[in-house]
Amino acid sequence: MWNTDNPDPHVENPTFKALYKSIPFFIALRNDCVYGIFFDNHFKTNFDMGYSSTDYYSFGAADGELDYFFFYGDTIADIISQYTALTGRCPLPQLWTLGYHQSRWGYSSQQEVLDLAQNFIDNDLPCDVIHMDIDYMDNYKVFTVDKNRFPDLTALSDVLHQKGIRLVTIIDPGTKVENGYHMYEEGIKNNYFAQTPDGEVYENVVWPGDSVFPDYTSSIVRNWWGSQTKFLLDQGISGIWNDMNEPASFRGPLPDDVVFPGDDMPRQHKEVHNVFGHLMAKATYEGIKKNSGKRPFVITRACYSGTQKYSTAWTGDNQSIWAHLKLSIPQLLNLGMSGMPFVGTDIGGFGSNTNPELLSRWIQASCFAPLFRNHCAKFSRCQEPWQFDKQTLDIYRTYVRLRYRFIPYLYDLFYEESRTGMPIIRPLVMHYQSDPEVRECNDEYLVGDRILVAPVTDQGVHVKAVYLPQGTWIDYWTKERISGGKYILRDAPIDVCPIYIKGDSIIPAWPQLDHIPDGGSEELILEYYPASADSSKYVHYQDNGADFAYEAGEYNLYRFRADKDGELSVSMEHEGYEHHYETLRVEVY
Numbered sequence: 001m002w003n004t005d006n007p008d009p010h011v012e013n014p015t016f017k018a019l020y021k022s023i024p025f026f027i028a029l030r031n032d033c034v035y036g037i038f039f040d041n042h043f044k045t046n047f048d049m050g051y052s053s054t055d056y057y058s059f060g061a062a063d064g065e066l067d068y069f070f071f072y073g074d075t076i077a078d079i080i081s082q083y084t085a086l087t088g089r090c091p092l093p094q095l096w097t098l099g100y101h102q103s104r105w106g107y108s109s110q111q112e113v114l115d116l117a118q119n120f121i122d123n124d125l126p127c128d129v130i131h132m133d134i135d136y137m138d139n140y141k142v143f144t145v146d147k148n149r150f151p152d153l154t155a156l157s158d159v160l161h162q163k164g165i166r167l168v169t170i171i172d173p174g175t176k177v178e179n180g181y182h183m184y185e186e187g188i189k190n191n192y193f194a195q196t197p198d199g200e201v202y203e204n205v206v207w208p209g210d211s212v213f214p215d216y217t218s219s220i221v222r223n224w225w226g227s228q229t230k231f232l233l234d235q236g237i238s239g240i241w242n243d244m245n246e247p248a249s250f251r252g253p254l255p256d257d258v259v260f261p262g263d264d265m266p267r268q269h270k271e272v273h274n275v276f277g278h279l280m281a282k283a284t285y286e287g288i289k290k291n292s293g294k295r296p297f298v299i300t301r302a303c304y305s306g307t308q309k310y311s312t313a314w315t316g317d318n319q320s321i322w323a324h325l326k327l328s329i330p331q332l333l334n335l336g337m338s339g340m341p342f343v344g345t346d347i348g349g350f351g352s353n354t355n356p357e358l359l360s361r362w363i364q365a366s367c368f369a370p371l372f373r374n375h376c377a378k379f380s381r382c383q384e385p386w387q388f389d390k391q392t393l394d395i396y397r398t399y400v401r402l403r404y405r406f407i408p409y410l411y412d413l414f415y416e417e418s419r420t421g422m423p424i425i426r427p428l429v430m431h432y433q434s435d436p437e438v439r440e441c442n443d444e445y446l447v448g449d450r451i452l453v454a455p456v457t458d459q460g461v462h463v464k465a466v467y468l469p470q471g472t473w474i475d476y477w478t479k480e481r482i483s484g485g486k487y488i489l490r491d492a493p494i495d496v497c498p499i500y501i502k503g504d505s506i507i508p509a510w511p512q513l514d515h516i517p518d519g520g521s522e523e524l525i526l527e528y529y530p531a532s533a534d535s536s537k538y539v540h541y542q543d544n545g546a547d548f549a550y551e552a553g554e555y556n557l558y559r560f561r562a563d564k565d566g567e568l569s570v571s572m573e574h575e576g577y578e579h580h581y582e583t584l585r586v587e588v589y
């Protein structure tokens, strides 16, 4: 484990050893015995999982202490709960962050961003967030804006906000070496950057050319960096996307002996590397929290155990290839089981060129991905949903709308996660641990414990072998009832992603909305799927979806009980948020 920005396709390949994130934690399930081991060492670590011998596994590190934590429990959920009690849980996000995000490296003018937003409106597509990649900066200098191409960022964010769309801007750690540039000058004056062993400021090359690297191990530097977020927040920016923070560098890797002076304890790069992105995310989170009072929205590429406390993450530079669509499911599920629940992949693929079929299958597979963002590289084919034919656009719209429908369910899962560490999307083995059939199931996932998604991830395939665990499952599209404990073959033409609801579930939903309203919807729908039980229960969470008032009790917890005859009873388990729903509607299926 050594946080790495490797642009080669991330596929099974013996030379491909490390990715962007290092989370040295694993869970073992053997017969009915479940345990987890967290090897808390952020030097370079190695895991040999049955390679040298099928009789044992081993792990070790290049340096540092052999500190590891052993968690024992009855279920995988127990292990995740213990691990996240130790390393932290993802705090409740702002509601809008659960909406659809559109990004592309290359949106290079104010007008282009406005046109992009208009295209969503014209094409009847929900969208809550547009991301601005490095193109908005002046010569890739962090915490600057190119005034020629973006003459008035505040006006741009205001106009978009009126249309229900927010802006997120990218920030890289590499700070341009340039006299007169405030970040460089302040950092040099105060010794805020990493150094060579001889005490010179260490330079490498990133997007801005010659660059220096902030020492995020120092609380003073983190405060300084965090305070810069005000520059963007004041111009209406709603979140910050941290990239290149492995750290990535274009003139060879940072040598092991580069020094991070810290507050009072210098450390070498070999010790700091795997937590560099984590500490950058912490600095960004704390800066946004202080400057906005809102729940910070941060995205990071590099992570270490515990980064979930500060940031969401995306899986980095994937490609528009089927292998990466397929891989996205185990990647997101594994991140969730590693304590990082708020994650997503670049929908459509980042590098190389997507196509209508791949994009259609990707939006279906990612429909419930906690972080829901389409992003691609500058030199790739454009992949906004309207770039292809009508069929692709219609499919895309259907699944984005489905996502918006279930946002209250996703938000409830985030509430649960913040208290227990349970991921939002889960592998089947988490809920059907004793069913041997699901132990290696990598192509289906559960959303919470009551929606099962079985996406098609192969080119030209129009039928899916879906494994349904024990119990009654209801086909979301046809409402057909199926007894589980077996495989079924489901027709899956290009516009169908097989989705099943667990019998006896209540699922909260919203009516059709194009944007996530501040404070949520005025109407709550309860989709109820009775099966064998006479009644079903569901606990639903509601708050202002924006700030930290919930910590002081400003939230509502509803307990719903639906009977087979359609009767709904509601009781309040906690009542602290003054805004209640105007309408509650039960839909019985």
Ligand code: GLC
Pocket: 104, 105, 133, 134, 170, 243, 244, 301, 316, 317, 375, 376, 377
């Ligand atoms: C990196 C990021 C990618 C971004 C690009 C330009 O490759 O992973 O998401 O678009 O840099 O900033």
